[in-house]
Amino acid sequence: MITLTLLHPVQLKPVQCWTFDDESVIRIGRSTDNHVVLYSAVVSRYHVELRRVNSVWEVESLGANGTYLDGKRMTQVPIRNGMIIRLARSGPNIQIHVGVSASHEATMLAGDRTVPQQPQLNAVAALDDDITQPLPAMGVLESQVPERSTAMEPPSEKPSLSGNITCAHLRKTPDLRFCIDCGAPLRVQQTIGRYQVVKLLGQGEMSFTYLVWCDGKHWVLKTLNPNWVRHPKALDLFEREAKALSQLSHPSIPHIVDFFTIERQPYLVMELVSGRSLFQQVTKWGAIPQKQAIGWMLELCEVLEYLHQLSPPVLHQDIRPHNLIRRSAPTAFGEIALVDFGAIRVLSLEAKHRTSAISYSAPEQYQGEISPASDLYSLGTTLAFLLSGQDPGEFYRYREQGYRFYAEYVPGLSPEVVQVIRKLTHPEISDRYASAPEVSEALRQII
Incomplete structure (x- = not known):
């Protein structure tokens, strides 16, 4: 044996x-x-x-x-x-x-074997406490145009009790959001194609994200903010990103199950990932111990190595704690899921709208010069946030190297971590780590 x-x-x-x-x-x-x-x-x-x-x-x-x-x-x-x-x-x-x-x-x-995903009902029941974050705008498996068109608008604060509710179990009560027997939604806000909208998960400048129900399962549906639907570049980026990323197959990246359009409004349907973002984790419980934070960054390095080795490389462009989900049910490959790829968000930056991404993003991204080194830069600012609990924007200064992120100002960092973060966030791309495996090796030396 x-x-x-x-x-x-x-x-x-x-x-x-x-x-x-x-x-x-x-x-x-x-x-x-x-x-x-x-x-x-x-x-x-x-x-x-x-x-x-x-x-x-x-x-x-x-x-x-x-x-x-x-x-x-x-x-x-x-x-x-x-x-x-x-x-x-x-x-x-x-x-x-x-x-x-x-x-x-x-x-x-x-x-201690691999922890399986919890049943759908348990995962969804936890959503009121462990909020699922918006997932990546990616993927085209099949283009399917529903016969019925429904305009997308943010749901009202008091959702309608109307809708095609198929659950017939006797134990359902008005105070429940989901049936405790089958997991089906008991309150449907609206229907988009064949998907029943259960609740709004996230609403940003560029997109809306919803929890939906279809074919006996819960999914996540993401679409462009209607204000951007008439923007040709936004539509083009949304669709090109979906087609390019549909080929991804990695356990730490949610899978796409559908892509369709209704009256020019594009929709993506994705695997549901239940858990808290690392931003929520730190905001609620404070800074993360060094060994744990580095462990999560090592998981992320493995995902970036996969993305960056593809031909052509796939770039995330928006790595930050908000887009890293600590799964409620970890897998054999770790706890962290990487969500919400950021190509569409480039338009927001071009329009001079400031978002929380600015504190984490490499300076060259704002000049349209994006490379794998840009993703690696964000590893440094993300690690600084996890270890300190403070927004990285507080540690940018004008000094001998001009305006840049100075890790030595972040409280509580060990000298070894400061050295790694300084190299990750160097203003010059050529002075950063060359690849995700190189970052992994440097982080392993610390622990």
Whole structure:
């Protein structure tokens, strides 16, 4: 028997385990025909192979980015019970147990396996406390124009009780928002195509985001603010962004399920992510401990590495605590979901409207010069907020390097963190970190 355990990237606690009784060869990689499938941009399609030769197990590295044991790159070594290998320098950690201890490990992990998503009803019931943030404006799976047209307007504060409510359970009561038996909405504000609007989740200058119900599930629907629908550039950006991002497949990025247009008004329907934004987390409970904050940034670095390695690279353009959701139900890949891609928001910046994004964004974004380094810049200002609880805008100054973010003014930061944030937020792109894996390596050195 052999047990493989996926460990948390920072705390090295068990996250998920796989137990094999009879296999003599076990493969780990990104391809779905592996015994253990790990989605990560740095993991090769076939990254590691474990083989049993007589009574001895050995592990061989097959991946282009290498496999590391005790910090050193390995090729082929005998397996020691309890050894931990890392797939690539910034990839996942796998602990290996063999024999009797493997069976014991599997038993001990019974309560520490991957946390599944909670049932839809529980996730939605928590929305009144844990507000789901607006999700990314992205994705085209199928273009479907509903037969019925409905104009989009922000719902009134007192929602209408009318609508196509299909729930027939006897236990529904007027004070409930959702049926406790099936999760169906008991109060529908309006209908857009085949989607029933349950509540307004967010209303910004550029877009509205709603919780909707369709086909027995809750989704998130996002659309342009009607004030921008007649703006040709806004429509073009919305649609181009949707088409470009529909190909994304990453567990930390919500999936798109529909894209359609009604009377020129575009709509995106997305996976529901339940939880609090990191902005809400800090606002309610205060600054985050250094180890936890860096752990979240390491998760984000992995997502950015995936996005930036695509051809052409996909840029988020609006990384800040408001757009990082700490899931109510973590996955094997971590707690953080990255939402609300910001291409449309560029119009707001061009129009000289100040938003909370300004404190977090790289200076070149306001000249239209956007690159992967712009996303990395925002990692620095976001980390400063998490560790201090203060808006990064308070720490911009005119000094020897001109007007820039000075991490040394942020209270409570260790010298090592100050050094990393200064490099992340350097005004010159060439003086920042070159890639997300390079940022990961620097953060790992701190913890």
